[in-house]
Amino acid sequence: MRPLVVMGVSGSGKSTVGAALAQRLRVPFEDADDLHPSANIAKMSRGEPLDDHDRFPWLALVGEWLAVHEDGGVMSCSALKRKYRDQIRGVAPNVRFLLLHGTPEVIAARQAARPGHFMPASLLSSQFATLEPLEPDEDGVVLDVDQSVDAIVQGYVDLMSRNEDR
Numbered sequence: 001m002r003p004l005v006v007m008g009v010s011g012s013g014k015s016t017v018g019a020a021l022a023q024r025l026r027v028p029f030e031d032a033d034d035l036h037p038s039a040n041i042a043k044m045s046r047g048e049p050l051d052d053h054d055r056f057p058w059l060a061l062v063g064e065w066l067a068v069h070e071d072g073g074v075m076s077c078s079a080l081k082r083k084y085r086d087q088i089r090g091v092a093p094n095v096r097f098l099l100l101h102g103t104p105e106v107i108a109a110r111q112a113a114r115p116g117h118f119m120p121a122s123l124l125s126s127q128f129a130t131l132e133p134l135e136p137d138e139d140g141v142v143l144d145v146d147q148s149v150d151a152i153v154q155g156y157v158d159l160m161s162r163n164e165d166r
């Protein structure tokens with residue numbers, strides 16, 4: 001299996017779906033939230049969005065993990081901009097992306113119901129403003145988050161079973 005990045009805005013379900021997919025596919029899982037330098041976590045906790053400069057060294061760690069797990073692994077990582085995904089592909093060329101797509105309403109409701117997370121709900125609008133969806137030449141798929149985690153996992157597995165180059 002090729003390495004997979006489960007991407008999307010904060011609260012789209014990256015950590016939940018990523019962990020479930022890794023379990024289903026029996027490959028290692030890493031949450032990019034755990035790779036952020038403490039300064040990034042502190043900044044988001046203050047309600048300030050990260051910028052390109054903040055994300056650059058973090059994305060380098062994300063890419064390194066994916067390169068090491070070239071034979072299979074799932075990483076949950078926002079990967080909001082095309083150039084962030086290009087940076088990741090620069091070190092892990094085989095990577096595929098799964099974009100978790102949801103409306104601001106659905107995702108805001110999930111964030112509101114999630115206790116004790118460092119990411120304030122106030123940053124959701126900047127996450128949507130920053131998000132650049134997958135482009136046609138990028139290797140990836142999009143699934144809607146308005147369904148159960150099991151259904152999303154099954155949806156991905158079904159898509160991949162139709163794809164010989166999985």
Ligand SMILES: Nc1ncnc2c1ncn2[C@@H]1O[C@H](COP(=O)(O)OP(=O)(O)OP(=O)(O)O)[C@@H](O)[C@H]1O
Nearest residue numbers: 009010011012013014015016110114119147148149
């Ligand atoms: N398909 C789903 N159906 C219902 N609830 C979900 C679904 N996916 C995730 N959730 C819930 O929504 C909340 C956000 O999910 P999660 O923390 O996995 O998102 P995330 O994208 O990793 O967020 P962040 O990037 O901010 O860490 C959690 O409380 C999670 O349990």
Ligand SMILES: O=C(O)[C@H](O)[C@@H](O)[C@H](O)[C@H](O)CO
Nearest residue numbers: 009010011033050078079119
């Ligand atoms: O690129 C970003 O702005 C960050 O990765 C955020 O998306 C958070 O890490 C994450 O989503 C936590 O809630």
